[in-house]
Amino acid sequence: MTYHQKLDQAILTSNSLLCIGMDPDLSKIPMHLMNSEDPVFDFCRAVIEATKDTACAYKFNIAFFEVLGEKGWETLRALLPLLPAHAVRIADAKVGDIGNSSDKYAETFFDEFEFDCVTVAPYMGSDSVQPFIRREDKGIFLLGLTSNPGSADFQRLKLENGNFLYQEVADKAVSWNGLLNVGLVTGATHSEDLKELRDRVGDLPFLVPGIGAQGGDLGKTVRNAVNRHSRGALINVGRDILYASGEENFNRIVNQKAHWYQEQINHFRFTISV
């Protein structure tokens, strides 16, 4: 199965655009788990179990695993087999390096860890991206317009040709999409710009962070981000689902919250704004 097919199938099988943002933070996970031998593993396992009927994808924030040292990589390795088979596995590592280093990162995330795709920073250009898009069965989400406040510093710089830098990145993403395995990270905190970007890049998949804790508007975001088939966008929610409860039965609350997001997103993607 190609990456492109996996992405489409994941959305159809789960009837969901919800992507679970796996950002396991020891300072935020339910207290009772802190007594376990591997709190992060137990927490993530419970989250996966509680969300697997509602999500089409899981985005692992690599920073939160790296900070745990060797143990973090072990935990990551143990978690991936627990994901539902249909789900797209995203390594959110924002990599971007010269060719021979990018080769190593591709080997790490695609072969060592069997992720389906990674997030890639565009600044270093084509040879930093190529090692991730050479194979039909693996793909990338290129940082386009990110959800954080600092995104304006460079991404919204106006170029001599009239484009903003993020639009130039979007155009490059389209030009690199020969194997149908390139997508864009487009933050929900810029829901107005999502529409313009969607028109610009056709059916290119979007990975959309910024919903929940970061404050993006869900309805506008979903309607503006989906493609003409009401698909083609992974709506990422992390903290707002993961830390919905600190109680022993947190997994029930996580499940309810994930269901709520799945349904809300489906509502918005299948109805027209009035």
Place this chain on the structure above:
Amino acid sequence: MTYHQKLDQAILTSNSLLCIGMDPDLSKIPMHLMNSEDPVFDFCRAVIEATKDTACAYKFNIAFFEVLGEKGWETLRALLPLLPAHAVRIADAKVGDIGNSSDKYAETFFDEFEFDCVTVAPYMGSDSVQPFIRREDKGIFLLGLTSNPGSADFQRLKLENGNFLYQEVADKAVSWNGLLNVGLVTGATHSEDLKELRDRVGDLPFLVPGIGAQGGDLGKTVRNAVNRHSRGALINVGRDILYASGEENFNRIVNQKAHWYQEQINHFRFTISV
């Protein structure tokens, strides 16, 4: 000691601008080491031992350790204490993420692993950079003009205000340098542009990759990269020193090659081109 002082002291103590690029590639290290229990550790230990009297800094290419999984992080952790005390420890991870993720990366590289500085990708802007420059004892090298062929794709885009994007990044680096802990990555493959960048940013430290295997001109690079005190630039050499020999006595050849670079660089920085 502040980061700024450490950088200056490292150059003065070693009488060198040479930075050793630690890119340990299993497919390139001397054959006889492959029988050891941890070939990467043994190789890197030998390289550190053979170069410690010639180098002011060591740049660890994190991709080459990550690809080894948990083992790679163990190896990295075991290597850092072997570095000479004066040497600046650079984590070349090209990180760049939203605030709370950057916090985690800062914790990983500065506290878990005790690196002095990291390389940071600018695309996501100020809040992705801030967590790395809050402390006087730690610093960054921000990607400015990188040494790879793809650097032209975005870094050389002309902005409406007449600047190239990399010049805008350089200006931001200067504006973020309140604690004297911000530097720029400026590739040796653009030696003509180094002069212009040096004039633009005053004494800001440069980390200069691209010498050796990547083909940058050593003389021009050194003369154009150093500041008005003939310092302020770390000239990184990786493959050309690390893989100078595949023989059992490779460490002698590595030592000779590192000495050669140290002396050549000193020659160029202390003499004027005729």
